[in-house]
Each structure stands twice: as structure tokens, then as C-alpha cells.
Amino acid sequence: MSLKIDTRQANGVTIVACSGRIVFGEEATMLRDNLKRILGSTRQIVLNLSDVSYIDSGGLGTLVGVYSSARAAGADIKLAGLGQRLRDVLQITKLVTVFEVYDSEQEAIATFHRGAA
Amino acid sequence: MDFQTIVSPSSGTGSGVFPTLVFVQGNDQRIINLDHSPFGVGRKVDKDLVIADPRVSRDHALIVSENGVFSVIDQGSKHGTFVNGVRVERKTLERNDRLEFGVREVAYVIFNPQHGTTNSAREFLSQISGMHISDETTDLEKLVLFLEAARKLNTIGVLDEILMTLLDVTLKLTRAERAYVFMKNDQGELRLAAGRNSKGEPLLDDKTISHSILDDALKSNSEFVLTDTSRSVDLTGRKSIVAYDLRTVICVPLRKPQVQATRGAEVPVPALAAEAMGALYVDSRFASRDISGVSNDILHAIATEAASLIENARLVQAEEASRRYQQELSIAASIQQRLMAVTIPEVPFAKLQGRNLSCKEIGGDFFDAVNTEQGLTIVLADVSGKGVSAALLASTLQGMIYSQLTAGMPLTDIVTAVNRFFTHKHIGEKYATVIIARIRDNGDVEYVNCGHILPLVVSNGEVQRPAHGNLPVGLLPDAKYESDHCQLKPGDRFILVTDGVTEAENARGDFFEDSRLELAAKAGTLDQIFTAISDFCGGTPLNDDCTVVDLMYTG
Numbered sequence: 295m296s297l298k299i300d301t302r303q304a305n306g307v308t309i310v311a312c313s314g315r316i317v318f319g320e321e322a323t324m325l326r327d328n329l330k331r332i333l334g335s336t337r338q339i340v341l342n343l344s345d346v347s348y349i350d351s352g353g354l355g356t357l358v359g360v361y362s363s364a365r366a367a368g369a370d371i372k373l374a375g376l377g378q379r380l381r382d383v384l385q386i387t388k389l390v391t392v393f394e395v396y397d398s399e400q401e402a403i404a405t406f407h408r409g410a411a
Numbered sequence: 412m413d414f415q416t417i418v419s420p421s422s423g424t425g426s427g428v429f430p431t432l433v434f435v436q437g438n439d440q441r442i443i444n445l446d447h448s449p450f451g452v453g454r455k456v457d458k459d460l461v462i463a464d465p466r467v468s469r470d471h472a473l474i475v476s477e478n479g480v481f482s483v484i485d486q487g488s489k490h491g492t493f494v495n496g497v498r499v500e501r502k503t504l505e506r507n508d509r510l511e512f513g514v515r516e517v518a519y520v521i522f523n524p525q526h527g528t529t530n531s532a533r534e535f536l537s538q539i540s541g542m543h544i545s546d547e548t549t550d551l552e553k554l555v556l557f558l559e560a561a562r563k564l565n566t567i568g569v570l571d572e573i574l575m576t577l578l579d580v581t582l583k584l585t586r587a588e589r590a591y592v593f594m595k596n597d598q599g600e601l602r603l604a605a606g607r608n609s610k611g612e613p614l615l616d617d618k619t620i621s622h623s624i625l626d627d628a629l630k631s632n633s634e635f636v637l638t639d640t641s642r643s644v645d646l647t648g649r650k651s652i653v654a655y656d657l658r659t660v661i662c663v664p665l666r667k668p669q670v671q672a673t674r675g676a677e678v679p680v681p682a683l684a685a686e687a688m689g690a691l692y693v694d695s696r697f698a699s700r701d702i703s704g705v706s707n708d709i710l711h712a713i714a715t716e717a718a719s720l721i722e723n724a725r726l727v728q729a730e731e732a733s734r735r736y737q738q739e740l741s742i743a744a745s746i747q748q749r750l751m752a753v754t755i756p757e758v759p760f761a762k763l764q765g766r767n768l769s770c771k772e773i774g775g776d777f778f779d780a781v782n783t784e785q786g787l788t789i790v791l792a793d794v795s796g797k798g799v800s801a802a803l804l805a806s807t808l809q810g811m812i813y814s815q816l817t818a819g820m821p822l823t824d825i826v827t828a829v830n831r832f833f834t835h836k837h838i839g840e841k842y843a844t845v846i847i848a849r850i851r852d853n854g855d856v857e858y859v860n861c862g863h864i865l866p867l868v869v870s871n872g873e874v875q876r877p878a879h880g881n882l883p884v885g886l887l888p889d890a891k892y893e894s895d896h897c898q899l900k901p902g903d904r905f906i907l908v909t910d911g912v913t914e915a916e917n918a919r920g921d922f923f924e925d926s927r928l929e930l931a932a933k934a935g936t937l938d939q940i941f942t943a944i945s946d947f948c949g950g951t952p953l954n955d956d957c958t959v960v961d962l963m964y965t966g
Contacts, residue, residue, distance in 0.1 A: 318795070350914070352840070358840070362887070372913055387862035387880070388861060389882065
């Protein structure tokens with residue numbers, strides 16, 4: 295397993311911090327299962343990917359899949375802290391137009407509060 | 412007592428097993444593999460079977476095999492060779508023949524070959540357990556003999572047969588009335604796997620057994636539980652015992668054999684900590700079939716050996732299942748290879764080359780080329796993930812795109828239709844990056860890139876990466892797709908790759924990356940690109956398929 299997932303709360307937003315590689319197989323499955331479980335109790339998630347070195351096509355599919363089902367359930371997942379490689383991948387696949395992407399975790403959290411205010 | 416190896420199921424005798432000799436001398440007995448011919452018998456120490464008795468000649472007799480038929484040949488012995496009590500010079504041997512060499516009664520050999528191909532594992536096991544063995548052999552020894560034999564049997568699909576034979580042997584040894592094996596299923600629930608009564612009839616129903624004792628035995632840490640109801644005072648909650656008048660119940664939890672780490676002189680920990688994978692249950696109703704006196708040694712042997720026996724059989728079954736799965740996979744892989752084998756259309760204005768380097772696992776890459784009135788169209792796609800599901804989706808995708816290309820549909824309509832189909836079918840998290848490019852005889856290339864690695868346009872030794880792009884197909888149902896154009900001059904190349912190329916890894920975990928790809932594309936041909944990839948990777952195996960398509964406009 296080359297992926298580690300830490301979950302914590304900040305100002306009512308659930309931060310899911312990933313480190314390692316999000317790849318097709320048990321890593322992608324673990325991320326999906328974790329996010330699905332979290333979505334059972336919260337509507338606001340920030341996915342901090344600053345320690346993710348690599349995401350493959352399978353991992354990307356998982357990310358979009360969970361994102362779509364979150365949106366369908368009235369929840370929102372925002373991405374934060376993407377490295378250059380992840381930015382490139384989102385750019386090539388034009389998924390930057392789908393996800394809300396922020397430079398830092400704090401910025402992403404703040405947008406949730408701005409929306410609520 | 413020395414029990415020798417009995418069986419090699421893979422031996423080439425045609426019967427599936429070697430014939431065996433059971434050598435009985437006084438209280439001692441041995442099972443000997445008749446695995447070579449001639450097999451010498453005599454008093455000399457170099458004989459295959461040495462009988463140390465003055466009445467046995469030094470070179471007494473030979474047992475020979477000719478075309479699977481075994482014979483005994485006397486070697487001019489002083490006191491003679493006997494088969495079933497008759498003195499012979501040469502005699503063909505039949506199963507269970509009794510052979511005597513000079514010395515009568517005190518030492519003899521039972522010849523017991525396995526005949527024919529109908530020999531099922533069960534038949535074999537019961538032969539072993541029911542074999543004519545001298546009366547001095549204890550029940551425990553017979554059991555050990557049986558278990559030894561069964562463990563060596565790695566025949567496919569023998570689990571049921573092993574269970575049945577285990578029950579028969581247990582019934583015989585304990586003289587109990589009924590015996591059952593229960594195995595845990597994937598949910599951890601006990602399920603009846605096999606049942607037999609002392610008449611050898613199968614028992615398919617477990618309603619009349621004491622489930623409370625079964626449960627207790629599983630929960631307890633004991634090796635086996637023996638319940639003698641005539642001595643037990645408190646039968647509350649033991650409904651079956653009262654209702655069916657069960658007199659004695661033996662329950663043996665079957666625990667997976669555990670490998671214990673031995674630490675110095677510490678007393679080895681008994682393998683009781685392991686969770687039970689099932690249970691062997693034996694009971695009797697009648698006083699005449701009192702089984703409470705069954706030797707603890709026998710129960711101990713059953714408890715420790717039966718579990719490993721079943722575990723072995725299960726492993727063999729799992730291996731077979733995985734072998735079949737591998738076979739399916741290789742079929743899928745060859746189907747995919749055929750899909751990848753594209754007949755490249757000849758056109759006067761362009762030269763097209765495509766090559767795929769497959770990784771070990773089946774991937775979801777495909778490449779296609781179709782020549783229509785509108786021009787030469789090339790397709791390169793990569794379905795996310797790997798394995799059979801990715802390959803299946805790739806071939807569906809290929810079929811859809813091919814049929815729409817030949818129908819002359821606009822490129823954006825094609826990918827929109829494919830996207831609608833994939834998202835409508837809810838294929839889950841599977842999607843595909845696709846690039847479709849169509850070149851006309853005037854050098855105009857129209858292409859639609861759906862989340863795929865950017866194409867390389869090589870012109871005058873310079874590499875351009877046109878940044879046009881769309882969402883991949885199969886992710887979002889309402890995605891909109893647009894195409895772009897670029898103009899090639901004669902000698903310009905339009906190169907497409909899959910991410911297996913840019914993400915090819917070397918031993919240090921570095922990727923091939925766009926920069927190396929661009930250098931290689933600038934420098935040379937398709938062959939040189941692949942050479943650059945393999946030079947970079949060294950011996951590191953590919954994680955993903957590498958596909959490169961090289962289109963050159965010749966004008």
C-alpha cells in the first residue's frame with residue numbers, strides 16, 4: 295500500500311490529507327471507501343493532495359467518481375495543495391474545469407465559509 | 412515404526428500411482444514403493460527388500476515389471492518363493508497376493524498395485540485405510556497411515572473425497588454411529604460439508620445433532636470435546652441431546668496448522684490460538700456404541716492432522732482456480748493483441764506506423780486506423796485501469812468508434828456519442844482518454860483530444876505540443892467536445908503516445924517524462940523512440956502498455 299490517508303476536522307470542514315500514490319488497485323479503493331464513509335456524516339470535504347507524488351488514470355477515475363456522487367448527494371469536495379504533476383494531469387484531462395482547485399488547504403476551507411456566510 | 416512414502420500421483424506407471432508392497436515381519440510392517448524394476452529380494456544387504464533370516468537366500472527373488480504387469484521370479488532359492496501359499500518359479504502378481512520368501516508366516520509381503528484409470532482418490536484412500544494390515548497394528552497407526560497417504564494426494568478436486576474418507580475412518584476408529592464435518596464459509600458460518608453414518612450412507616441433514624456442543628467446542632480452546640451424557644448432570648440447553656437421546660458426542664475443532672516461531676528452548680506453544688476453520692462432529696445414541704472410551708491419542712491425531720489435510724486440499728483447489736483464471740486472462744490478452752494488430756491503410760500522402768509494447772498485465776490501450784473519403788483517421792485510446800474489465804471496455808470503444816468513422820461521422824459527434832454511451836451505462840469509475848486525428852491529402856489535420864497526452868507535432872526538428880483538449884470520455888454525461896486543426900508540411904510528423912510511455916519508470920522510480928519523449932521524437936523514428944524508452948527503463952518492467960503512433964505527412 296503506497297497511500298496513507300489522514301482525516302481531521304477544521305472549522306466544521308473535514309480535511310482528508312493523502313500522501314503517497316493514488317493508483318488503480320487497493321490505493322484507489324481505499325481512498326474511495328474512506329471518502330464514502332466520510333460523506334456519510336459531512337457535506338464539506340477538502341482533499342489535501344500536497345503529499346501525493348503521483349496519480350494514475352485509475353486514481354483519477356476514482357476521484358471523479360467520488361466527486362460526482364458527492365455532488366449528487368449535495369456535498370462538495372474541494373482539492374488543495376496540488377503539485378505540478380497533478381496540475382498537469384488535471385489540465386490535460388480538462389478536469390480543472392470540473393473540480394474546484396485551491397493552492398492551500400486554508401483557502402479551500404475559507405471558500406466553504408464564504409459560501410455559508 | 413517407519414512409514415515410507417507411499418504414493419506419487421504423477422508417476423508414469425499409467426495407474427496414477429506406484430504399486431506398493433506391504434512388508435510384514437512380526438509386529439513390524441513397512442509400506443514400500445515398488446518404484447523401479449527389477450526389485451530385488453534377499454538376505455544380502457544390497458537388496459531392495461532385505462529379509463534377515465537364514466531361510467532366505469542371499470539372492471532370493473526378483474519382482475519385475477513388464478508393460479505394467481508385475482511378476483515375481485524365483486532366483487533359485489533354497490527354500491522357495493510362495494504366492495498365496497503355492498511355491499512358484501515365476502508368477503504374475505495380482506492385487507493382494509501374499510508373497511513369502513523362504514521363511515513362512517514370520518515374514519511376508521502383500522502385493523497391492525493400483526489398477527486402471529478409474530482409480531479415484533477416494534478409492535485409493537479407502538484402500539489405504541482398509542488395507543490388509545496385520546492385526547497387531549493399532550488403530551492409531553492405521554490412522555496415521557491413512558493421514559500420511561491422504562496428505563500426499565495432491566489430486567485436483569479431492570476435498571469432498573478426503574472429507575468422506577476422513578469420516579469413514581473416524582467412524583471406524585471411534586465406532587461411533589454418525590460423523591459430520593462442518594466447514595466455515597466466507598461469512599464465518601458453519602456449514603455442513605459432509606456427513607456419514609456407520610453404514611456408510613451419506614447424511615445430508617444436521618438437524619438432529621447437538622449444535623450447542625458444536626458451538627461450545629468451537630468457542631473453547633480445547634483440542635477436542637468429549638461429552639458423555641450419561642455422566643453429565645446438567646443438560647439444560649442441550650435440546651438435541653434430550654430429544655434425540657444422544658449418548659456420547661465427540662467434537663473436534665479443526666484449526667489451521669500454524670507455523671510457530673521457535674524461540675530458543677521455550678516450550679512450543681500449542682497451535683490452539685488459531686481460529687477454527689471447521690469442526691469434526693461424531694455422536695452415538697446407543698449404549699452399545701459407547702464411544703466415550705475412545706483413546707485420546709486417536710482424537711489428538713484426528714484433531715492435529717485432519718485440519719492440515721483439509722487445508723492442503725483447499726490450497727490445491729485454490730491453485731487450480733487461479734490456474735483457470737490465468738488461462739482466461741491469457742485468452743483475453745490474445746484477443747486484445749488481435750485488436751491491437753491493425754492493418755495500416757496505404758495512402759499516397761502519408762506514412763503511418765504504430766507500435767505497442769505490452770506490459771505483463773492486460774491493459775486498456777488500443778490503436779486503430781481507418782481510411783475514408785474524408786481522409787486517413789487514426790485513433791488512440793487508453794481505458795483507465797487494467798485487467799480484463801479495461802480490455803473489454805477498450806474493445807467496445809474500438810468497435811463504436813470504428814463503425815462511426817466508417818459512417819463518416821464528424822469527430823466531435825463520435826466522441827460525444829461514445830461519452831453518452833459510457834456515462835449512460837454507468838460503467839463506474841472507468842473512463843477513457845481518446846485522441847482521434849484525421850489527415851487530409853492537403854496536410855490539414857483535424858483532431859479531437861479527450862484527456863489524452865498531448866500530441867507531438869515535429870516540424871523542422873522542432874517539437875510542438877498543441878494544448879487543445881477536452882474531458883475524457885465516460886466521466887461526465889454532459890461534457891462538450893471540440894476539435895482543433897493543425898497544418899502539416901511535407902516531412903512533418905504527428906505523433907501520439909499513451910501515458911505508459913511518459914510514465915515508463917526506471918529503477919530509481921523516475922518517469923520517462925515528456926522531455927525525454929520530445930527529445931527522442933525529435934531525434935528519430937518510431938524504432939528510436941522505443942529504443943530510448945527501453946534504454947531509460949533498463950531492466951525495470953513496464954507498469955502499463957506503451958503505444959506510439961507516428962504519422963508522417965509526405966505531401
